[in-house]
Amino acid sequence: MTEQSPIRPPGAPSSLAELEARIAYDLACADYPRSSWLPARTDRRGRHVHDVVIIGAGQSGLAAAWALKRLRVDDVRIFDRAPKGFEGPWDTYARMETLRTPKHVTALESGMPSLSFRAWYDASGFQPGWEGLQRAPRRIWMEYLRWFRRVLGLAVENEAELLGFSPTDDGFIAIDLRRGAAIETVVARKLVMATGLDGCGRYEPPPALVKGLPAHLHAHAYHDIDFARLAGKRVAILGIGSAATDNAAAALEAGCASADLFARRSHPVNLDARDWVEHAGFLGSFADLGDALRWRVSHRLVGVSSPAPPWSLERCEAFPNCRFHFGAAWLRLEWTGKDIVIDTARGAFTVDFVIFATGTDVDLSGRPEFTAHAPFIALWRDRFQPEPAEAVEDALAYPYLGQGYELTERREGTAPYLSDVHVFNHAAVVSMGVGAATVTGLAFAASRLSTAIARDLYRAVAAEHVAAMPWPPYHRPTPPHFPPLEGNNDADDLGPREFDERAEGALVR
Numbered sequence: 001m002t003e004q005s006p007i008r009p010p011g012a013p014s015s016l017a018e019l020e021a022r023i024a025y026d027l028a029c030a031d032y033p034r035s036s037w038l039p040a041r042t043d044r045r046g047r048h049v050h051d052v053v054i055i056g057a058g059q060s061g062l063a064a065a066w067a068l069k070r071l072r073v074d075d076v077r078i079f080d081r082a083p084k085g086f087e088g089p090w091d092t093y094a095r096m097e098t099l100r101t102p103k104h105v106t107a108l109e110s111g112m113p114s115l116s117f118r119a120w121y122d123a124s125g126f127q128p129g130w131e132g133l134q135r136a137p138r139r140i141w142m143e144y145l146r147w148f149r150r151v152l153g154l155a156v157e158n159e160a161e162l163l164g165f166s167p168t169d170d171g172f173i174a175i176d177l178r179r180g181a182a183i184e185t186v187v188a189r190k191l192v193m194a195t196g197l198d199g200c201g202r203y204e205p206p207p208a209l210v211k212g213l214p215a216h217l218h219a220h221a222y223h224d225i226d227f228a229r230l231a232g233k234r235v236a237i238l239g240i241g242s243a244a245t246d247n248a249a250a251a252l253e254a255g256c257a258s259a260d261l262f263a264r265r266s267h268p269v270n271l272d273a274r275d276w277v278e279h280a281g282f283l284g285s286f287a288d289l290g291d292a293l294r295w296r297v298s299h300r301l302v303g304v305s306s307p308a309p310p311w312s313l314e315r316c317e318a319f320p321n322c323r324f325h326f327g328a329a330w331l332r333l334e335w336t337g338k339d340i341v342i343d344t345a346r347g348a349f350t351v352d353f354v355i356f357a358t359g360t361d362v363d364l365s366g367r368p369e370f371t372a373h374a375p376f377i378a379l380w381r382d383r384f385q386p387e388p389a390e391a392v393e394d395a396l397a398y399p400y401l402g403q404g405y406e407l408t409e410r411r412e413g414t415a416p417y418l419s420d421v422h423v424f425n426h427a428a429v430v431s432m433g434v435g436a437a438t439v440t441g442l443a444f445a446a447s448r449l450s451t452a453i454a455r456d457l458y459r460a461v462a463a464e465h466v467a468a469m470p471w472p473p474y475h476r477p478t479p480p481h482f483p484p485l486e487g488n489n490d491a492d493d494l495g496p497r498e499f500d501e502r503a504e505g506a507l508v509r
Contacts, residue, residue, distance in 0.1 A: 001019050013114075013121050019123035020151055030112065032318040036074055039461060043187050044170045047308065051075040052453060053175050053188040057156040058088025059145055061194035061422055063108040065440050066363040067156050070110050073457065077186065078154060079177060081161040088196060090142035093222045095246040098135035099439060100309050106147055107442040115152075120144050121245035135311075160184075164369045165191055167417035190453050192405075192422045196437070197222065201363040201428030205356040209238075209333050213354070219338060221247045221357040229447070230353055231255035236342055238262055238330055239357030245308040247355050250323060258321045260351070262344060269307045277301075283441035286433035287403060287448065291384045295395075298430040299386065302395040350482045364396050377416035378408040380430055399423055403429035404452020405445075420456075424449055 023234045041049035051073050053060050057080035065078050076179035080087045107114035117199075124129055126140065149156060162178040163183070173191045177184045193199050203222045210218055219225050221243040227250050237244045248259040275284070277297065282421040286294065316322045328346040333354065335341075342349045367376035381396035402408050405428055407418040424445070426437040435445025 009122070013119070014123070016120075016123050016147075019114060019119060019395065021346055023112075023151060023417040026114050027110055033072065035060065036072055036459075037445050037465070038073065038075065038457060039464060040075075041172075041189070043168055043172055047185075047187045049172050050077050050186060050188040051191060051457060052190045053173075054078045054192045054194055055162045055175075055198065056080055056194035056196065056425070057082075057110060057149070057154075057158075058194065058196055059439065059442065060196065060436055060446075061087070061156075061192075062145060062149055062154055063110075063446040064192055064194055064449055065423055066108060066148075067110050067446040068153055068453065069152070069154075071454045073450070073454055077188075078156045078161040079162065080156055080158050082158060084156070084158045085146055087156070087158075088142075088145070089222075090138050092143070094138055095221075095250045096138055096242065096312060098311070099139075099141055099313065100135070100242065101439045103130075103133055103136050107439050108145075108446070110443070110446065115148065117141070117144050120147055129163075134166070162369050165421070166372070167415075171357070171417075173417065173420055189457060190420050190422065192449070192453075194422050194424045194436075197360045197426050199367065199425045200423070201361045202366045203358075203360045203369055205354075206358065209330060209356075210354075213333055213335050214339065217335070217352070218354040218356065219221055220504075222360075225250075225355070227251055227254035227256075232257050233352040234350070235259045235353050235355065236262065236340070236349060237355045237357055239323060239359075240265075240268070240308065240326075241306055241357065241359075242308045242312060243359070244355075244357035245312040245316050247357060249312065251355075252316065252319040254323055256321075257352075258263060258323070259319070260318075260323045260325060260349060261323045262328045262330060262342075263329070264345075266327040268324075268326065278440055280435060280444075283435060283444040284448075287431065294430070295380075295384060295386055295390065298398075298433075299390050299392040299395045301429060301434065302392060302398070329422070360426060362394070364399060364427065373407075373415065373418065373421075376410055377418060378410045382410050395430050398430040399427055401428055402452075403448075404453070405432060405449050405455070422449060422453065 013022055038051050043049055052068060052075070054065055054076060057078050061078055061080070066078055067259060068076055079222060082088075082092070086092060097458055104118065106116060113119060118130060121133070123146070134339045148154075158177060161178045163178055165173055165175045168174050168187065172187050172189060175186050175188060175191060177186065197203065203220050205218055221237075222240070225247070230251050232252055233256050235248070235256045235258065237248050237259065240261050244261050248261055252259050268496070277286075286297070325344070325346060328344040330342055330344055332343040333340060334343070339350045340352065340354060342351060342354075364370040364377060370377070378400040379396065380398050380400050384396075385398045386392075386396075400408055401423060402419065405422040405424050407421045407423060409415050409418055428436045432445065434449075435441030436449075
């Protein structure tokens with residue numbers, strides 16, 4: 001951390017201590033309703049039933065947990081398989097220098113400005129100051145997420161890996177987790193899968209291309225790569241989008257001999273469909289549209305990879321040994337025992353290491369925790385048949401979600417428990433838009449998710465709330481409805497006890 005910014009908005013906290021004091025005050029001001037409203041539950045085996053279990057403590061999991069806390073859904077447990085402070089991609093496989101979203105994006109704060117990235121950045125005293133900052137640096141954003149978790153007391157249980165889940169015979173969800181060598185089962189009313197790119201399918205190199213290639217000579221862009229090991233090596237990257245350029249830049253900065261990026265398309269793409277959806281109408285209401293309109297947008301988001309932003313290209317172009325090859329689809333890879341030979345539509349290339357920046361395949365059946373449930377889950381191909389010109393097979397494999405990110409049944413009545421499993425990750429894009437998968441729109445997505453969960457939970461306990469109300473309700477009539485006391489025509493002069501007695505008499509009459 002550097003010295004404080006010389007430009008600070010009037011009234012802005014001058015330190016994190018001041019900011020955190022303001023947050024405490026803001027929370028006290030906004031603390032309504034205060035009442036806990038969900039009765040405690042145990043299942044038939046005597047196990048405590050939590051209101052919600054969230055898998056994943058990256059930005060989406062934290063946003064969901066905080067939004068639920070604002071609605072007094074208090075019994076929430078958050079699990080993440082990563083070590084503390086390394087949840088999500090930002091300090092793991094993300095290799096961009098800055099976030100691609102605008103620095104002023106609102107994401108996790110649920111409408112409370114003192115919890116925003118800007119408030120934290122200003123109070124932390126970073127240089128450059130806010131006005132001089134172009135975009136949020138990736139590692140600074142991760143520091144903000146760590147602070148957000150701490151200042152709100154969001155208890156995350158780390159190094160806990162989800163193994164699977166199943167319905168109980170009394171209407172709850174049993175979630176199996178591995179902690180070290182121990183297996184633990186927790187039970188919840190609701191399960192939220194805030195598991196990012198990793199939780200909706202797989203990202204692996206195409207099997208047909210890597211067959212026969214030694215495993216240590218290739219990696220996916222989202223894998224853990226030791227770039228120092230690539231110093232002096234010739235590196236080839238399949239892909240030309242954001243992940244491709246970020247990985248190429250990381251290899252070049254580590255001293256690789258060359259970095260060649262290959263694309264099937266014949267020319268660069270400089271328009272990003274996501275630029276057209278960054279407005280409140282789309283981010284807040286896209287999920288409420290009909291299937292045909294949602295598909296017209298979503299198949300473009302899924303079927304066409306986003307171009308690398310200009311600053312990522314500039315990072316690569318700073319190196320003369322970086323080259324881009326268009327119209328160069330990979331046909332075959334061969335390991336000669338010394339080199340990797342890549343046959344492309346534009347000839348052969350010889351390299352030492354290969355990175356596949358080929359995105360994520362959304363396939364719930366490929367996730368161990370979903371294997372048993374996949375036959376019962378409705379996908380878009382089960383609900384919608386696009387026109388041939390708009391048919392994108394990859395997008396049809398996405399789950400067809402309900403209005404609150406919940407899974408739906410392929411055939412009604414076969415797996416009703418799926419409505420208690422909410423997919424708050426990249427697999428929600430076709431049904432719900434980009435909110436759960438990116439920083440953009442996360443504020444809207446967390447609000448929709450938490451409201452839907454609270455609604456479902458209240459419906460489940462509403463009869464208990466009604467039964468606990470006084471019946472018939474005791475209404476205290478207003479004084480003018482009472483006959484006046486002898487010698488006194490002003491009923492407002494009644495004392496509290498006299499008022500109650502007169503009210504009781506009025507009710508009897």
